[in-house]
Amino acid sequence: MNKKTMISMAVIRRLPKYHRYLGELLNNDITRISSKELSERIGFTASQIRQDLNCFGDFGQQGYGYNVRELYDEISKILGLTRTYTTVIIGAGNIGQAVANYSKFEKLGFELKGIFDKNPKLIGIKIRDIEVKDVDDLSEFLEKNKIDIGIICVPRTQAQGIADIFVKKGIKAIWNFAPTDLNVPEDVIVENVHLSESLLTLSYRLNEAKLFGEE
Amino acid sequence: MNKKTMISMAVIRRLPKYHRYLGELLNNDITRISSKELSERIGFTASQIRQDLNCFGDFGQQGYGYNVRELYDEISKILGLTRTYTTVIIGAGNIGQAVANYSKFEKLGFELKGIFDKNPKLIGIKIRDIEVKDVDDLSEFLEKNKIDIGIICVPRTQAQGIADIFVKKGIKAIWNFAPTDLNVPEDVIVENVHLSESLLTLSYRLNEAKLFGEE
DNA sequence: ATAAATATGTTAATATATAAACATTTATGT
DNA sequence: ACATAAATGTTTATATATTAACATATTTAT
16 A cells, blocks of 8 residues: 655665665566565565565565566666656766766666866866866756756865756756765755765774773 | 763764764864754754764763864774774776775875776776786785775676675775675675665655655 | 853653564465 | 465564753853
8 A cells, every 4th residue: 555655764775775686686587576585685674675665555465475577667666767867977087987987877767968077187088978068167058958967076165066056057956976065955855975974984883892892 | 971882873874974074163273062053063963963972972061062173083083093994996997996096085094005906908007106906816915915994896796706805815894886785794894885776866866756746 | 159051961752663463365285 | 176375565562763851060251
């Protein structure tokens, strides 16, 4: 039974993992799977899997389990992967180029429409057949091209300025790789990738034993 | 009062953010801060901030608040930033190079000791004065050099193989950029950076309204 | 010097997330 | 065809995380 209530972030963040594991099952020609089997592979409890999926519909069948293809398609739909998205990357440095070259995103339906930078040395070079443009031309570009997702790969100090341009030009989703928190209106979605935070979490855990043990 | 109990991941993942915000306060020559003020900047509740910090010690003073410098140093210590870490990157492609060139990590004490790849076109090139070595020489390198953190930037299919080498050679912390879950013993820490999952979360949220609204 | 304001660490209450239990349905095997 | 096993969706219980409340201590202002 569908629930119209808000889905929690905890559930949302598990969805891509379901999508990935189901894709692998498909590749291995496995046609059906139970929550118990999936549980053993993916590492969530079977109960959690059933509850998560039930937020969106009754995809399984008692006594049988889930049809892999069907469930994969449903989750693709839930994740919004049945359409394409246009994107721009601001910042053609290391991370910007890495993201631009990540071919997987294209396969998932994310089309890179433009790359911008302010460094004259980078403006004009080509990344995947896309010429890096001057960031001064970003506003005009966004007026002429409907862009769904803005990707910020500039240094911390310039990130908010880019975000402001995005917001002004009506972009509703920002993927932010700059190590800062962006200030945007409520209706704009920001997804952060904070590499330093990830690394510091790792170093914390590497030291945790010492932290409490040696006193 | 110190609590010897396990710190939850929810708390751990907030620590780097405290570190970042306190660093900014220091840069702005702010010497003291209350949980209330910090709350307004960082976006957590004041209550949560006090509880989080109290997992590790009594760093504040009633009526005064927290000394910024002192608290920053304490959190640095908690995060394990008072020592340096040696690292290797496996995979000199886009992401590997991006991580290698991220100068911030060096400032935080993460020293890149080696970069490895299996692509003959990449072996021999220099990234930040470090010559990319053949991944076949990785095991030997790890025997001769004490490495704290192994960074995996290879394609999905090769990631587990690299992780196995890491484990075999005694590495206890893995930073994994490959879009797969690694199988490692309990005493080895894995921190994942799954860019696709982050992007799919964004696309989900961008579509959430439509998902429930149009039926 | 005293009163009011500030702000902590800690305890209690609430909210959220996860796991277990269960009634019901379907599939499977004899 | 029938009994047993499998596995769902859902409800209930437990655990975890967050927020609010409060007693106590320090600072600041008069």
